[in-house]
Amino acid sequence: MSQVIAPPAPSAVPAARRRRSLPWPLLLGCAAQVLLRLWLARARTGPVADPDETGYLAAARWLAGGPGADLSHNTFYQAGYPLLLAPAHWFSQSPATVYAAVIAINALAGAALFPLGYAALRRFGLGRNAALPLSFAAALLPATTFFGLFALTDAVLPALLLGWLLLLDRFVRTGRAVDGAAASLVAVYAYFTHSRGEVVLAVHVLALLATRRRAMWAGLVAVAGGYLAASAVNDALRHALYPSGTRDLAALLHDRLLSVSGQAWTISGMFGQVWYLVVGTWGLAGIGLAATFAALARKDARLMAGILLTTTFGIAYASEAALPDEHRVGNFVYGRYLACLALAYVLIALAVLFRATARDALRAAAAGGLVAAGTGAVVLVYAGERLRTHQFIGFDFPETSFLTQDRTDFRLAVATFAAYGLLIGLLAARWLGGARTVATALAAVNAAALVHIAGDGERVRPVPPLPAASERGGVVIDYSVHWTGRTKLIDPVWWTRIGWIDARHQSAPHGVCTVVVPRGPSGAALDRTWPHRPAGWLPREGGYGVGRWVAWYDPRCGTS
Structure with missing residues (x-):
């Protein structure tokens, strides 16, 4: 990237002095970036940009060893971003707590744009006194901040792509194998994260070949190995969460x-x-x-x-x-x-x-x-x-x-x-x-x-939670519940994978404590929403708009 403007100008400040004094402004600036991003997301308690957010959260839960979900016929939400979120599930099972941790992870990824932007401006030849405030302000662009308020892969892509450009630029200038390999791994991770990364990886391979350097082979080997590993994880995720296939x-x-x-x-x-x-x-x-x-x-x-x-x-x-x-x-x-x-x-x-x-x-x-x-x-x-x-x-x-x-x-x-x-x-x-x-x-x-x-x-x-008794057994949902209602339940139902039922002709399967059916016309009697319910089961309404539902549950689940 440095060549796009001009070769960097020499600095009058000794390198040793810069190394001693520079980290503190960057660290304080990163902390300010994190705090600002957390404040902007203070109202966020759960996913709203569905099905994307729920898709990434469900993938993270499965990668952490928890229950998955059936996201068949949706867009395939790749594993790169959920892999960063998965550790949040190791410390809490509460969906709200996990979501707060996701927002914190996003804030850290967004704050990384400040030092990356500083490195880019320094490479463009700007002095430290100019690069520090300018990179701090630029990192707060809505394009790099807004999507960090949601559980979306767009929260980390700006840092990935800017880091890739910086590493690839260094390889073009130095020809060092380690720089080419590092840039290759970041490009592969972009591919691992979103379909936009497929374009990044293709351009990266062409760029390595265009350098005609002997060291490019280290980068190509890193691309091949990373591609195989990323594809294997994505294939496993696709098989687990999209049993009937993805959106084609x-x-x-x-x-x-x-x-x-x-x-x-x-x-x-x-x-x-x-x-x-x-x-x-x-x-x-x-x-x-x-x-x-x-x-x-x-x-x-x-x-x-x-x-x-x-x-x-x-x-x-x-x-x-x-x-x-x-x-x-x-x-x-x-x-x-x-x-x-x-x-x-x-x-x-x-x-x-x-x-x-x-x-x-x-x-x-x-x-x-x-x-x-x-x-x-x-x-x-x-x-x-x-x-x-x-x-x-x-x-x-x-x-x-x-x-x-x-x-x-x-x-x-x-x-x-x-x-x-x-x-x-x-x-x-x-x-x-x-x-x-x-x-x-x-x-x-x-x-x-x-x-x-x-x-x-x-x-x-x-989303209104299911009854507490539901957490002691299985949950199934009727095929006719609108997709918005089905999607909104995936994240709150953290303890089990939601199954399917045709409630018009079926009663509750063995081991199931909750059956979710469509609410039907406004004002209709709840008793008519599921005629085949077992005796003693109770209803609870939930959902919004066309995704409204009734959860019939057995209050005796989990009791001796």
Whole structure:
């Protein structure tokens, strides 16, 4: 990454002195990052972004030796992120306690972006006094912070990808086998964590081959070994938690790649993701993109610039090609998939502001504006009326909801102008002050956005628990319970794997203490929800909306 801007400038501070004094600011900054992220997530008590959160939590519970779940026909939630969460289950069986531990793990992973960002800015040639505040502020971007408020793999992907880029950049510069092997292991872990990691791993292998160094073989061996190990664990998880198979998007991907309409969908959605990347970073990623494209013209920077751009557009293209049409605005404009690379581009932009001339910095900002305008125009032309008629889900648009101060609608033009208004303010802070002024302004914008996005701190209500008697026996659920109701019960039912029943024709199987059936029409008598219940069983209602259910339980379970 260092070559994207310029070779690092020599520092006037002796290396020994830097090594003695540097850890404390980084440690204190990391602690502040952790505390801020925990405070933002103070209202989180359980999963709400389902089925994703529940999928990762169920996988973590199974990897820790606990009961699994039947997630058949859902997207496959890979084992890399759940493996980090699994130790939380060794210390508590309480779902709320485990979830709090997950948020703490996310906060630690997010805080790691501060020292990683500092290392990147130092490699770009910025001095310590500039790199410290700028990296601290940049690490608080909503793109790198918001998803850490949930049990989602996006909480760790930004740190993984920035670490991979730094290690690969070092290998390109030094040619040391240990650097190539380390970068390979991080790339494999990204593959182990999410399907976006498949793009990362493919680009990584091509990058190793492009270096034409003898030491690349150490990296390729690490890739092969790590790939086999990761695939084995993922296969075991798939077999245990998806007995009837995962959600198959192969046919959709095939149609998209081989049809004109499919290519139009994919390319437009790819541009929509790039638009969100630029606007969701207050225009800074636009400067980073412009600088990275410009670096392709320089021989010393071409490889790393090509790696970053190929990864970016590869992720955007592949993810959009496999995205089902769910009739939501997020099908056309979506920021989550490229959020893992947002910090890399923002760091490049900050380096441009402090290493390039004022004229070059303004040119990069103007080029970034053209990127935002051009990609936004493509989205408007292709999606058209669907941006207003399709479902708007606020979770898909955290940054733009802040920019437009509207949580209920998507306004592309307003968000674009607001983002570039903020960028003009940041540019003014650069020319009127130094790095601390820019860092203060950027941190203030990020903090305001995060407070707006996180809401007022009202605690999320957990799913009503099943009766205490249920914890002494098996639990089964009727096939006709809506998927939202089934999914919401997986995490609270921590003591057993939920089975299946056709309650219309079956009574309770042996060893089962709780049978969950659909609630039925509002106001209907509870006695009619399960005619075949055994004598003495009692009902309890739960769930929300279409996922409402009635849990029939035997109060005598576990009693002598």
